[in-house]
Amino acid sequence: MNAYDLLDAVGGIDPKYITAADAPGKPKTVCHFQRYYLLAAALFLLVLSGVMVRNHLLIPGAQLSSDSSAEMCEEAAPAQVYEESATVTAEPPADTGSSNASVYADNQADGVTGSAATSEQDTAKEAVDAEVTTQATAGDYPAMLMANGILYKDTGEEYIGEIDSTENAISVLSYTDEIPSQDGQQNFDRTLETVYFFTDEETLVVYLKDENMWRIFKNEESFEKED
Amino acid sequence: MEDSQIVELYLQRNESAISETSRKYGTKLQRIANNILFNKETSEECENDAYLQTWNLIPPHEPRTYLFAFIGKIVRHLAIDRLRHDHRQKREATYCELTDEMLECIPGEKDVTSSVDTEELSELINRFLESCSEEQRNIFVRRYWYFDPIEEICRRYALPQSKVKTTLFRMREKLKKQLETGGYHL
Numbered sequence: 001m002n003a004y005d006l007l008d009a010v011g012g013i014d015p016k017y018i019t020a021a022d023a024p025g026k027p028k029t030v031c032h033f034q035r036y037y038l039l040a041a042a043l044f045l046l047v048l049s050g051v052m053v054r055n056h057l058l059i060p061g062a063q064l065s066s067d068s069s070a071e072m073c074e075e076a077a078p079a080q081v082y083e084e085s086a087t088v089t090a091e092p093p094a095d096t097g098s099s100n101a102s103v104y105a106d107n108q109a110d111g112v113t114g115s116a117a118t119s120e121q122d123t124a125k126e127a128v129d130a131e132v133t134t135q136a137t138a139g140d141y142p143a144m145l146m147a148n149g150i151l152y153k154d155t156g157e158e159y160i161g162e163i164d165s166t167e168n169a170i171s172v173l174s175y176t177d178e179i180p181s182q183d184g185q186q187n188f189d190r191t192l193e194t195v196y197f198f199t200d201e202e203t204l205v206v207y208l209k210d211e212n213m214w215r216i217f218k219n220e221e222s223f224e225k226e227d
Numbered sequence: 228m229e230d231s232q233i234v235e236l237y238l239q240r241n242e243s244a245i246s247e248t249s250r251k252y253g254t255k256l257q258r259i260a261n262n263i264l265f266n267k268e269t270s271e272e273c274e275n276d277a278y279l280q281t282w283n284l285i286p287p288h289e290p291r292t293y294l295f296a297f298i299g300k301i302v303r304h305l306a307i308d309r310l311r312h313d314h315r316q317k318r319e320a321t322y323c324e325l326t327d328e329m330l331e332c333i334p335g336e337k338d339v340t341s342s343v344d345t346e347e348l349s350e351l352i353n354r355f356l357e358s359c360s361e362e363q364r365n366i367f368v369r370r371y372w373y374f375d376p377i378e379e380i381c382r383r384y385a386l387p388q389s390k391v392k393t394t395l396f397r398m399r400e401k402l403k404k405q406l407e408t409g410g411y412h413l
Contacts, residue, residue: 003326003327003329004307004326005345005348006329006348007307007326007329007371008304008307009345009348009351009352010329010349010352010371010372011300011303011304011307011349011372012300012345012346012349012352013349013352013353013368013372014353015290015293015296015297016293017353017356017364017368017372018293018295018296018299018368018372019295019296020361020364020368021364021365021368021369021372022255022295022373
């Protein structure tokens, strides 16, 4: 037997195989699907990279001037929220700083923080004129810090007392994107350069490097009492 | 016109049978011949010779359900014979490629002259094709019966070249084993 015999023998195969092989081939559906898969994958990667950029680059580490950050939040936050924030800070608080602080905390929860120039009642008018400064916070949580197992929240109030020395100040230990759950953990400073000290059991004074000011943080219980 | 009607015309010795066959299958038959001869005129001659042989073979044959396979087989043999005759000294590249591929299927020593029952061998190949999947079978038949080039098979079944080549290689290996078990060990 040689190759010619075999080739001749192939000529004598069953006609049903010849007819079957003569039928039109299947359409190129696989190739079309491949194109769609590629398109979907590219779209997914684009969305994923967009989310990553938004979460990790723009919001937490942004060191913007008050003007530019205000502009940014004006664009990012819904107009209604922004207006509410401005209105609340503009109204003179009924009880010294308390309602202002609670509303402020609510606003923080929405990702927008408004701060008046002062917390005192007689300076409320100045607060109306004060430029509404906004800052981006980490995720959807207000600025918080845990110390001695107690969670302290930012009141938005500046500490106006004198600070002699920062030698006794305590450094934060870690950063989280969520609500702090360990001592020394906070959710607003990735660089871990923040320091704080206690004024009493309910109050912490925290140095915010970005804003170059000392801010008052209070524990959750004191927020509830004020409510 | 249906195949059975065309065969009926052959049986009635009606010469319009040839024109009807040519109208229905002329292009395909010529393509089979051209796939191996690469010459349009010679392919046309093969096609016409095939009609003549068909005229002589019907009757006694009555291929009412497989007319194309019947004439295709004739034109295929005529094309191979013509190629062997015309290129006895100079081997045609395509034919050489095909025979080389077929040679891979033959177990043991190659080119050993021995009497082979072609019908028996065809039966063995039929059994082999039966054991293959439809896709493999179609690829094999398109390559070794229709003499389609690999590129044409890829276009027809929307498959990559590598897939077609691999399929053919594996089928040749499988056929080789089947020939061995069928007693074609030389």
